[in-house]
Amino acid sequence: MIPAGFEYHRPADLTSAIGILQEHGDEARVVAGGHSLIPMMKLRMAELGHLIDLQDIDAMKGIAVGGDTVTIGAMTTQHELIVHDGLGAALPILREAALQIADPQVRYVGTIGGNVANGDPGNDMPGLMQCLNARFDLTGPDGSRQVAARDFYEAAYFTAREDEEILTAIIIPIPAPGTGSAYIKQKRKIGDYATAAAAVLVGDGTASVAMTNLADTPIWSEAAGAALAAGDIDGCAAAMLGAIDPQEDMRGPVAFKKHVAAVVLRRAIDSALSRRS
Amino acid sequence: MKDEIQTPADRSANLKGMGCSRKRVEDVRFTQGKGNYVDDIKLDGMLVGDFVRSPYAHARVTAIETEAALKVPGVLAVLTAKDLEPLGLHWMPTLAGDKQMVLADGKVLFQGQEVAFVVATDRYAAADGVAAVEVEYEELPVVTDPFRALDPDAPVLREDLAGQTEGAHGPRRHHNHIFTWEVGDKEATEKVLDEADVVAEEMVYYHRTHPMPLETCGCVASMDKVTGKLTLWGTFQAPHAVRTVASLISGIAEHNIRVISPDIGGGFGNKVGVYPGYICSIVASIVTGKPVKWVESRMDNLMSTAFARDYWMNGRIAATKEGKITGLWCHTTADHGGFDACADPTKFPAGFMNICTGSYDIPVAYLAVDGVYTNKAPGGVAYRCSFRVTEAAYFIERMVEVLAIKLGMDAAELRRINFIREDQFPYQSALGWEYDSGNYHAAWDKALTAVGYDALRQEQAQRIADFKAGKTRKLLGIGLTHFTEIVGAGPVKNCDILGLGMFDSCEIRIHPTGSAIARLGTISQGQGHATTFAQIIASEIGIPADDITLEEGDTDTAPYGLGTYGSRSTPVAGAATAMAARKIRAKAQMIAAYLLEVHDGDVEFDVDRFVVKGAPERFKTMKEIAFASYNQAIPGLEPGLEAVSYYDPPNMTYPFGAYICVMEIDVDTGEHKVRKFYALDDCGTRINPMIIEGQVHGGATEGYAIAMGQEIVYDDMGNHKTATLMDFFVPTSWETPHYTTDHTVTPSPHHPIGAKGVGESPNVGSVPCFSNAVHDAFRPFGLVQSHMPHDQWRIWKIADDLGLHG
Incomplete structure (x- = not known):
């Protein structure tokens, strides 16, 4: 559990960070909260020459709640999401999900940016961001661009982010007033990834549904959302079950995961519907 | 004087003796991060060792290339089996009479x-x-199934044992077979089974798990080449035994080895054995x-360090149609991994598995255990239990439930009609133990009443009706367990480990001003010995517990003992503590009589002093007696006030619980939710109720983990699937x-203070209780x-x- 040697960088601004990425190419990785990367380094499953710590870049921190959107700096911790004054009212599902990530110690350090950028299928935020139709700000040597969360995830640990880009912020549209939402996660214990988790938004004739850790990417199903928007819960569940592709692991066999996925999804739908106004 | 106006009750409370929920004196340092664990030890010039480990479960090692490693900055040496072989240390003896590779010797x-x-x-450099x-490996066929391991064509795991048909515990009948251990009357048991009204048969598997102490195993070895003295700090549950074994293995004279167990962050059996890291560190220091x-x-x-359980227990239980149990049969296949490194008393290769008749009066029984080699890590230690007692308790408490199903009986009632009755103690069990004491019916009735058992069964019946009617998707399980432990190993006549008798010890010195230091042969790993043993002394000789220092774990200062595991500290070392205290009290009585100018028999002990019988105003406090013992010439008595006791218990103790x-x-x-967990423990005399409660909480939590999710899993290739948290x-x-x-309190009749031990009861009792709750729901x-x-x-x-998913 001892990582191989590496150079540690702690730039104070984004330009410097990108410069270091450019200089060292795929020898370099950025680290936010480090809860995914550092264990991989300790296991020597990730070996890299240069670690770029982003924690001194103030421009990547903070939460701005606007009229139509919420903008969250990538280096904002899960804890900051939970305790923020206006965020809970604008996006109650974000707080609900953040409270189900790991434990308080992890949430004090773990960031939303690290959670969405790493492409780990176990992370909770990617599926939620797809449900909310969030966009990610990516900044590289040639400037900034935005990528929709629904287009970002390609495979486990593979995303639309280029090697020399840094995910700097997350822009989330605020759902229409009266929209009901719920994030339900089944896990084995505190600190575990989901056996199955569902993010559900239900508004007036609209719906969005995404699930986590049931494929090598988060699964947002347009058909499932459309069915739910039309009030067809069975159709929503059927569409989602058709889209997921869970693998057997220590959490259980495929049949169990599919069964639990349907149960968790239906419970999230029930909860979201009950919160609609 | 102030204490002259104190009542005896005040003086007694001042002692914080037995029965007092005295706060743990250890916790001041533990809760402030000021403990001193092995990894806190830093010595000048200290080096660090780390292992190259095999990625394969079964393979030949064809070459080990160390040149590149030796070029890594900071790397000083790489030891392989070839380096240890000239010292005879490439293999080491295990506690179970087998031998284990220290470093891979060819495979x-x-x-x-x-x-x-x-x-x-x-x-980092390491x-x-x-x-x-x-390392070059040549993969070999892997065996992870202990039944498959005994097939005639199964791969040969232990080539070093080729041709050896006799093992440490009798004949070996197959190249992967370690031993067969038989207890009881096979013929009579099978006859009962053949003729019984009812026989229930079941395979009960207690899966492989791991004690997982928060602090892992480790050591610091320091060989002083000038004095020739080896000092070994380590996470040892039995430091004195480690010293003796280290001396026997290494040839270093025992007086030149000092073993120190500093603060230990939990042991649970994981820290009883001897591991390659200890040997390699010693060699590297030399x-x-x-x-x-x-x-x-x-x-x-x-x-790599010791696992627990992994017992396949095939059982048959016979009963009359009214539910009176008439016989019990068990055949266990025990998966020991690649080496037999169980930590059991030598004469008990399956530990005290023969306590598997449990709390029940079963007239005839038979137990056979086959130990088997597989491509898994060695171990088989007692994870928060006396040797294999959790396996035995789980087996019988499942078999009773299975029998209840067969009989269509309520499982609480089935237990009640089969309990050993209070008037049967001391009770000779069919598998050879003498249960010292118990009152199972009283405990059982108290437990059932406390939880409102009948109302719970009514609620369950309603729940089942609701479930069948589609009104709920949740079931209710009521898990029952009545367990009997066997702890406090043990009488030297039948308990030894590698020939070392399992007595234990305490040495007490009273200082001239009336405070004291006591040293024991045990070692706390969090049990709170410094708190509770001082309470025993306080009650026995009337010195406040707060005035008594407790020391354990340094073999240069503490008296010899076999350490802490198997709930043996209180039954054995606690007894030694009381006996040493009584020797001091006897001398104190003579001193008091001299000072009071009366005959020895004319004074009597009163909380913290000796008083003249019939004249309570005439007394000498223990403080006064202590001062006099050092500073006054007393005819016929040596100066000083100290004693040592080596206690060889006459029997085990038998804590029980409902x-x-x-x-x-x-x-x-x-998913599940535990709505209620009620634990009634009878550990005999209770020394510190708060510590008992803490022990029950901790042990039941480990039991909860084991029953509800904790396991060591290997895939068919022998890959370890559960090596992280x-x-x-947890x-x-x-x-x-x-x-x-x-x-309830049923004191042990043979223990000086009637105490039985409690640390492991909650693990032994809770695992079947949680498991039975799951079974009961369905x-x-x-x-x-x-x-x-x-x-x-x-x-x-x-x-x-x-078919409950429709």
Whole structure:
């Protein structure tokens, strides 16, 4: 559990960070909260020459709640999401999900940016961001661009982010007033990834549904959302079950995961519907 | 004087003796991060060792290339079996009479096995050195199934034993067979089974798990080449035994070895055995002349140092149609991994598995255990239990439930009509033990009343009706257990480990001003010995517990003893403590009589003083007696006030308990919630009720983990699948149930203070209780037996197999 040697960088601004990425190419990785990367380094499953710590870049921190959107700096911790004054009212599902990530110690350090950028299928935020139709700000040597969360995830640990880009912020549209939402996660214990988790938004004739850790990417199903928007819960569940592709692991066999996925999804739908106004 | 106006009750309270919930004196340092653990030890020039471990479960080691590693900055040496062979240390004896490779000698037998030991200036350099060692392996067929291991054509695991048909515990009948251990009357038991009204048969598997102490195993070895003295700090549950064994293995004279167990962060049996890291650190210190530290990572700990359980227990239980049990038969297949490194008393290769008749009056019984080699890590230690007692308790408490199903009886009533009655103690069990004392019916009735058992059964019946009517998807399980432990190993006439008798010891010195120091042969790993043993002394000789220092774990200062495991500290060393205290009290009586100018028989002990019989105003306090013992010439008495006792117990002690669990189960997700867990423990005389309650909470939480999710899993290739805390379940406060504790008191008749030990009871009792709750929830739908751990997917699978998912 001892990582191989590496150079540690702690730039104070984004330009410097990108410069270091450019200089060292795929020898370099950025680290936010480090809860995914550092264990991989300790296991020597990730070996890299240069670690770029982003924690001194103030421009990547903070939460701005606007009229139509919420903008969250990538280096904002899960804890900051939970305790923020206006965020809970604008996006109650974000707080609900953040409270189900790991434990308080992890949430004090773990960031939303690290959670969405790493492409780990176990992370909770990617599926939620797809449900909310969030966009990610990516900044590289040639400037900034935005990528929709629904287009970002390609495979486990593979995303639309280029090697020399840094995910700097997350822009989330605020759902229409009266929209009901719920994030339900089944896990084995505190600190575990989901056996199955569902993010559900239900508004007036609209719906969005995404699930986590049931494929090598988060699964947002347009058909499932459309069915739910039309009030067809069975159709929503059927569409989602058709889209997921869970693998057997220590959490259980495929049949169990599919069964639990349907149960968790239906419970999230029930909860979201009950919160609609 | 102030204390002249104190009542005897005041003076007694001032002692904080037995029965007082005295706060733990250890916790001041533990809660402030000021403990002193092995990894806190830092010595000048200290080096660090780390292992190259096998990625394969079974392979030949054809070459080990160390050149690149030796070029890594900071790496000083790489030890392999070839380096240890001239010293005769490439293999080491195990506690079970087998031998184990210290470093891979031509082959490896489990994933994670130690192959080479890299010594470097710091742990970073050591890890880089480990990564640079190149080992060539030639993979061999892997056996992880103990039944498959006994097939005639199974791969030969232990080539070193070729042709050896006799093992440490009798004949070996197959190349992967270790021993067969038989107890009881086979013929009579089979006759009862043949003729019984009812026979229930079941395979009960107690899965492989791991004690997982928060602090992993480790040591610091320091060989002083000038004095020739080896000092070994380590996470040892039995420091004195380690010293003797180290001397016998290494040839270093025992007086030149000093073993020190500093603060230990939990042991639970994991720290009883001898591990390759200890041997390699000692050799490395001798070779380099510098102190060498080795501390396991979490993965090292879960993969290579001692596991627990892994018993396949095939049982048959016979009864009359009214439910009176008439016989018990058990054949166990014990998966020991690549080497037999069980930590059991030598004459008991399956530990005290023959306590498997439990709390019941079973006239005839038979037990056979076959030990088997597989490509898994060695171990088989007593994880928070006396040797294999959890396996035995789980077996009988499952068999009783299975019998209740067969008979269509309530499981609480079935237990009640089969308990050993109070008037039968001391009770001779069919498998050879003499139960010292008990009152099982009283405990059982108290427990059933406390939880409102009849009302719970009514609620359960309503729940089943609601479930069948589609009104709920949650079932209610009521888990019952009545367990009997056998702890306090043990009488030297039948208990030894590697020939070392299992007595224990205490030495007490009273200082001239009336405070004291006591040293014991045991070693606390969190049990609170410094708190509780001082309370025994306080009550026995009237010195306040706060004025008594307790020391353990340094073999240069503490009296010899066999250490702490198997709930033996209070039954054995606690007895030694009381006996040593009584020797001091006897001398104090003579001193008091001299000072009071009366005959010895004319004074009597009164809390913290001796008083003249019939003249309570004439007395000498223990403080006054202590001062006089050193500073006044007393005819016929040596100066000083100290004593030592080596206590060889006449029998084991037999703590027991009645546990009841109420559990809600979601049949659709496999999730559960423990609604109530009631634990009644009878550990005899209670020394510190607060510490007992803490022990019950801790042990029941480990039991909860084991029953509901904690396991060591290997795939068919022998890959270890649960080597991190992501997959190896350790409950946080969030998962941990709330516990209700209760007690009865049935003192041990042969123990000086009547105490029986309690640390392990809650693990022994809670595992079957949680498991029985799961089984009970599904009993109305036809479930008879489903193996632990009852994690979410397995509970879901029970429901699925029973057709409860529609």
